[in-house]
Every structure is written in structure tokens, then in C-alpha cells.
Amino acid sequence: MEVKVKVNSINVVNELKRITRKQQPVIEKALNKVSNMAVFMITKRTQSGNLPDGGKMIPYAKSTVKNRKKRGRQTGFVDLTDSKQMFRSLTYEIKGLRSSLFFRGQDQNKKASYHDIFGVGKKKTVRPFFSIGNKEEDKIRQEFASTYFKALKI
Numbered sequence: 588m589e590v591k592v593k594v595n596s597i598n599v600v601n602e603l604k605r606i607t608r609k610q611q612p613v614i615e616k617a618l619n620k621v622s623n624m625a626v627f628m629i630t631k632r633t634q635s636g637n638l639p640d641g642g643k644m645i646p647y648a649k650s651t652v653k654n655r656k657k658r659g660r661q662t663g664f665v666d667l668t669d670s671k672q673m674f675r676s677l678t679y680e681i682k683g684l685r686s687s688l689f690f691r692g693q694d695q696n697k698k699a700s701y702h703d704i705f706g707v708g709k710k711k712t713v714r715p716f717f718s719i720g721n722k723e724e725d726k727i728r729q730e731f732a733s734t735y736f737k738a739l740k741i
Contacts, residue, residue: 606739614684617734621727622679622686628723629688629716630674636664639720645712667716673698688717 636643644665647655652662660669668674676695679688690696701707703717719727 606741609739611684613735613738615681616738617731618681618684618686620734621731622681622688624730625688625719625723625727626677626679628719628726630677632720632723633716634666634668634674636666638715639718639723641720644714644716648708648710648712651708665714667702667714 632639638644644667646652647662647665655662655669673690673695676691677688677699678691679686690699699717702714704713704715705711706713
């Protein structure tokens with residue numbers, strides 16, 4: 588048995604050139620989509636009182652619960668939301684082939700860093716919310732691949 592394959596090398600080269608030309612804008616489009624998705628995931632998860640890889644956040648101190656009740660805020664779980672300014676300032680920026688999530692404004696960035704890294708209150712309670720969990724990472728990866736390959740028509 589003999590198999591002969593005829594390949595039009597000009598068509599193959601042209602297709603590779605087309606893919607190469609479209610890659611940068613397609614990657615930027617996919618990054619834009621998944622970055623927006625990541626911002627939404629972090630906000631929704633945190634405002635539900637959950638940590639990135641499951642579990643609940645360390646409860647508020649008794650004095651904080653008392654203060655929040657007095658101001659009409661929910662106290663059932665930690666949502667790191669008081670005026671909603673911190674999460675409204677959560678955004679992203681795409682430079683080249685990278686995307687960075689950050690908080691606009693020095694005050695909101697400082698507030699987030701205290702909650703996430705340095706700790707708040709007398710006991711310096713750390714509630715690490717500003718990251719992507721493993722399950723979220725898988726969803727983001729799948730969405731990026733789907734958007735990328737769909738746009739390139741591969």
C-alpha cells in the first residue's frame with residue numbers, strides 16, 4: 588500500500604503567516620476577557636466570605652462586629668466590604684502579553700494590602716483574598732484557550 592500526500596506549501600506558509608499576524612491582538616483580547624473574569628471572581632468570592640482555595644475567612648473581632656451592626660452592615664461573615672470602594676477600585680492593565688490586577692488609588696491599595704498581607708486590627712489578622720484559587724485558575728486557563736483558539740479559527 589502506498590500513500591501519497593500532496594501539500595500546497597504556499598497555502599501552508601500563508602496560513603502560518605495569518606496566524607502569526609493575528610496572534611498579538613488575539614492574545615490581548617483573550618487576556619482582557621480573563622482579566623475581567625479574574626476581577627469578578629475575586630470580588631464575588633471575597634464578598635461571599637470565602638478564601639481563594641476554599642474555607643472561610645477569619646471572623647471579625649467582637650468590636651468590629653459591634654461597630655458594623657451599629658452602622659447597619661452585615662456581620663454574619665467576613666466580606667471585607669464596608670463602603671465598597673476597595674472592590675470598585677480593583678482593575679487590571681494589559682501590557683504586551685501580560686495582565687496585572689491591582690487596586691487604583693493609594694488608599695484602596697493600602698487597605699487591600701493590610702487585609703491581604705500585613706494584617707488588620709490589634710491581632711494583625713491576615714485574610715488573604717487577593718489571589719486566584721486552583722479551581723479559578725483552571726477556569727481562567729480554559730477560557731483563555733477557548734477565546735484564543737476560537738479567534739484564530741484553529
